[in-house]
Amino acid sequence: MTTPALEVVGLTRIYGTGAAAVPALNGLDLACAPGTFTAVMGPSGSGKSTFLTCAGALEQPTEGRVLIAGQDVTELSEARRTRMRRERIGFVFQGFHLLPYLTAEQNVALPLRLAGRRIDAAARRRIRELLDRVGLGDRAGHLPTQLSGGQQQRVAIARALVTGPDIVLADEPTGALDSHTAASVLALLRSLVHELGATVVMVTHDPVAAAYADSVVFLVDGRAVGRMENPVAEAVAGQMAHLDELTARTEREMV
Numbered sequence: 001m002t003t004p005a006l007e008v009v010g011l012t013r014i015y016g017t018g019a020a021a022v023p024a025l026n027g028l029d030l031a032c033a034p035g036t037f038t039a040v041m042g043p044s045g046s047g048k049s050t051f052l053t054c055a056g057a058l059e060q061p062t063e064g065r066v067l068i069a070g071q072d073v074t075e076l077s078e079a080r081r082t083r084m085r086r087e088r089i090g091f092v093f094q095g096f097h098l099l100p101y102l103t104a105e106q107n108v109a110l111p112l113r114l115a116g117r118r119i120d121a122a123a124r125r126r127i128r129e130l131l132d133r134v135g136l137g138d139r140a141g142h143l144p145t146q147l148s149g150g151q152q153q154r155v156a157i158a159r160a161l162v163t164g165p166d167i168v169l170a171d172e173p174t175g176a177l178d179s180h181t182a183a184s185v186l187a188l189l190r191s192l193v194h195e196l197g198a199t200v201v202m203v204t205h206d207p208v209a210a211a212y213a214d215s216v217v218f219l220v221d222g223r224a225v226g227r228m229e230n231p232v233a234e235a236v237a238g239q240m241a242h243l244d245e246l247t248a249r250t251e252r253e254m255v
C-alpha cells in the first residue's frame with residue numbers, strides 16, 4: 001500500500017481543562033492517498049478548523065499522531081516542525097493572504113525564500129510554469145490589488161504548490177468568491193490533483209464545493225462518522241442536513 005500523503009491517527013485536541021474542557025477532536029482517524037482530493041465537512045463546531053491546524057502542524061494535538069508522507073510531525077522539535085510546515089505543506093485560505101506589496105510572482109516565490117532556497121533560473125522557471133498553469137502567466141508582475149478575487153486565489157494556489165508539498169490544506173478556499181468564480185477555482189484545484197498529482201484536503205461548508213472532491217469525510221464531535229466517494233452535491237447536502245439534525249437532537253437531549 002502506498003504511504004498516505006496525510007494520515008491522522010487517534011487525533012485528539014482538548015481545549016481547556018476540568019469542567020471547562022472541550023474536546024474539539026476526539027480520536028479522529030483519516031488518511032488521504034497521494035494524488036487525491038478530499039473534502040472535509042461537518043456541522044459547526046465539529047472540529048474542522050482544529051483538524052486543519054493540527055494536520056498543518058500549526059498546533060500540537062493533545063493526543064494522537066499526524067503523519068505527512070509517513071513522517072510523524074508531532075514528534076518533531078518546534079524548529080523541525082516549522083521547517084516541515086514550510087517545505088512539505090501548502091496552505092490556501094479563504095481570504096487569500098497574499099502580501100499586498102509583492103507581485104504575483106514574488107508572492108509565489110515566498111515559500112521558497114522562507115525555506116531558504118535560492119531563487120535561481122530553475123526556481124524562476126517553476127514559478128512561471130505554475131503561474132501559467134493557474135492561468136495567470138500574463139499577470140506575474142501585478143500586485144494583489146490589481147487582481148480579482150478569483151485571480152488572487154489562483155496566485156495563492158500557485159504559492160501553495162511551489163515547494164512541491166506532500167499535501168495542500170485548503171480552508172474554505174472559495175468562501176469569499178461568487179459562485180461562478182468559485183466553480184473555476186474548484187475546477188482548477190481538481191485538475192491540479194488529477195493532472196499534477198497534488199494532494200488536496202479542503203474544509204468546506206458548501207456541498208457544491210465538496211462535490212469537486214474525490215471523496216467527502218464527514219465529522220461530528222471531532223470524529224469521522226462517514227465517507228462518501230464520488231460525491232454529488234445533492235447527496236452531500238442530504239447527508240449534512242441529516243448530521244445537523246442529529247447534532248441538534250443531541251444538544252436538545254443534553255439540556
Ligand SMILES: Nc1ncnc2c1ncn2[C@@H]1O[C@H](COP(=O)(O)OP(=O)(O)OP(=O)(O)O)[C@@H](O)[C@H]1O
Nearest residue numbers: 015022023024042043044045046047048049050051
Ligand atoms: N481556542 C479554543 N479554545 C477553546 N475552545 C475552542 C478553541 N478552538 C475551538 N474550540 C472549540 O472546539 C470545537 C471545535 O471547533 P472548530 O473551530 O474546530 O470547529 P469547526 O467545525 O471548524 O466549526 P465552524 O464550522 O463553526 O468553523 C468547538 O466547540 C469550539 O468552540
